Amino acid sequence: MKKNRAATPEIIDNLRRVFQVITEYSKTAEKTSGITGPQLWALKILAKTSPLRVSELAHQMYLRPATVVGILDRLEGKGLVTRTRSKEDRRAIDLNLTEKGKDVVAKAPEVAQVMLIRGLEELTDEQFTKVSEGMDLLVRILGADAITPQPLHSA
Amino acid sequence: MKKNRAATPEIIDNLRRVFQVITEYSKTAEKTSGITGPQLWALKILAKTSPLRVSELAHQMYLRPATVVGILDRLEGKGLVTRTRSKEDRRAIDLNLTEKGKDVVAKAPEVAQVMLIRGLEELTDEQFTKVSEGMDLLVRILGADAITPQPLHSA
DNA sequence: GACGAATTATTGGGATGCAAATATTATTAG
DNA sequence: CTAATAATATTTGCATCCCAATAATTCGTC
Numbered sequence: 361m362k363k364n365r366a367a368t369p370e371i372i373d374n375l376r377r378v379f380q381v382i383t384e385y386s387k388t389a390e391k392t393s394g395i396t397g398p399q400l401w402a403l404k405i406l407a408k409t410s411p412l413r414v415s416e417l418a419h420q421m422y423l424r425p426a427t428v429v430g431i432l433d434r435l436e437g438k439g440l441v442t443r444t445r446s447k448e449d450r451r452a453i454d455l456n457l458t459e460k461g462k463d464v465v466a467k468a469p470e471v472a473q474v475m476l477i478r479g480l481e482e483l484t485d486e487q488f489t490k491v492s493e494g495m496d497l498l499v500r501i502l503g504a505d506a507i508t509p510q511p512l513h514s515a
Numbered sequence: 516m517k518k519n520r521a522a523t524p525e526i527i528d529n530l531r532r533v534f535q536v537i538t539e540y541s542k543t544a545e546k547t548s549g550i551t552g553p554q555l556w557a558l559k560i561l562a563k564t565s566p567l568r569v570s571e572l573a574h575q576m577y578l579r580p581a582t583v584v585g586i587l588d589r590l591e592g593k594g595l596v597t598r599t600r601s602k603e604d605r606r607a608i609d610l611n612l613t614e615k616g617k618d619v620v621a622k623a624p625e626v627a628q629v630m631l632i633r634g635l636e637e638l639t640d641e642q643f644t645k646v647s648e649g650m651d652l653l654v655r656i657l658g659a660d661a662i663t664p665q666p667l668h669s670a
Numbered sequence: 671g672a673c674g675a676a677t678t679a680t681t682g683g684g685a686t687g688c689a690a691a692t693a694t695t696a697t698t699a700g
Numbered sequence: 701c702t703a704a705t706a707a708t709a710t711t712t713g714c715a716t717c718c719c720a721a722t723a724a725t726t727c728g729t730c
Contacts, residue, residue, distance in 0.1 A: 374650040374651065374653070374654045375533065375650065378530070378650070378653055378654060379534060383717095387718085396685065396686080397686095398685085398686065398687095399685090413708080413709090414708075414709060414710090415707085415708065415709080423686090423687075423688095424687075424688060424689085425708080425709065425710085426687085426688070426689080426690095426709090426710075426711085426712095427686070427687050427688070428709095429709070429710060429711085430685080430686075430687090431685085431686080434684095434685080449695075449696070449707090449708080450694080450695055450696085450708095451694065451695045451696070451707065451708040451709070452695095452707090452708060452709080453708080453709065476653075476656060479655075479656030480656065482656075483652065483656075487652055490645050490648045490649045490652060491649040491652050491653060492649070493645045493649065494645045494646040494647070494648065494649020494650060495530065495533075495649060497638065497642055497645060497646050498533055498646055499533060501634030501635065501637075501638075545715095551715065551716080552716095553715085553716065553717095554715090568678080568679090569678075569679060569680090570677085570678065570679080578716090578717075578718095579717075579718065579719085580678080580679065580680085581679090581680075581681085581717085581718070581719075581720095582716070582717050582718070583679095584679070584680060584681085585715080585716075585717090586715085586716080589715080604677090604678080604725075604726070605678095605724080605725060605726085606677065606678040606679070606724065606725045606726070607677090607678060607679080607725095608678080608679065
């Protein structure tokens with residue numbers, strides 16, 4: 361019961377392309393704004409909700425706290441973020457944007473996610489359904505249903 | 516002309532899941548075979564065609580030579596790969612698998628790509644078309660048509 | 671043949687990413 | 701109240717990844 365699945369390698373290549381264009385986009389943003397994709401991603405989250413704790417930020421970025429600490433070190437070093445010991449819980453750290461940090465967010469280019477959202481908006485209902493259901497199927501194939509989403513390099 | 520696009524964040528989350536499960540898969544392979552995804556990926560390429568030069572291997576892996584050098588250092592350190600100065604061009608290096616290296620490749624688990632191929636085979640024609648066309652649309656949205664596919668962490 | 675340009679692999683420095691171990695503080699059990 | 705436990709952020713060590721600079725070799729041009 362073999363089927364004609366000539367498009368299979370193409371699907372995989374397309375997955376690669378999507379992945380690459382997103383990381384590529386992250387690098388472009390890095391050159392124009394001076395900060396990396398993950399750094400900008402962290403700033404954007406803090407711009408929406410702050411103060412935030414390290415663990416909360418890590419959760420929203422789908423990253424481990426240990427990873428976020430390094431990103432925060434560099435953001436703090438650039439004077440874009442402040443770390444303050446929380447008064448309620450002295451184990452925790454309150455993260456806040458500096459004025460400079462808010463500036464960077466305001467001037468930063470859109471992240472790839474916005475590109476995706478806009479592109480998806482332009483699709484017809486039928487096309488949108490194909491993308492949506494197609495991704496669902498891919499996720500199911502990989503048994504990724506229960507997986508926590510990953511960063512996508514600041515998409 | 517607003518459309519109901521509630522599934523948009525879900526699509527993006529699904530993209531994240533797909534990438535994560537692939538990197539996750541790479542880590543599983545690391546635990547069972549003792550080597551990492553990119554390392555196994557390099558071995559598999561060398562198993563198919565060798566000798567190979569560093570630049571050629573890098574090209575086939577869609578990685579920079581500088582990156583591949585590090586991977587080769589570790590593979591050589593484990594005694595899975597040999598580096599020999601080429602006689603025709605003394606700038607170049609001939610890469611070969613050792614017997615131990617061939618052994619590892621033979622016993623290594625399938626990479627994520629195989630998982631995808633098998634999963635795609637199980638779909639009905641209608642489902643397959645959705646995945647295929649859905650990915651096409653995503654690629655077009657991102658303007659990724661002209662992009663050379665990237666590695667996907669040894670997928 | 672000689673000198674500049676291109677090619678090849680490597681090194682060095684920076685940024686993600688993870689897991690495991692650590693120090694500090696909070697909470698819970700007894 | 702005290703001791704064990706859990707939560708929080710960090711540090712350390714490792715493996716990818718990139719770019720830029722370097723050293724060695726080859727090629728091309730004069």
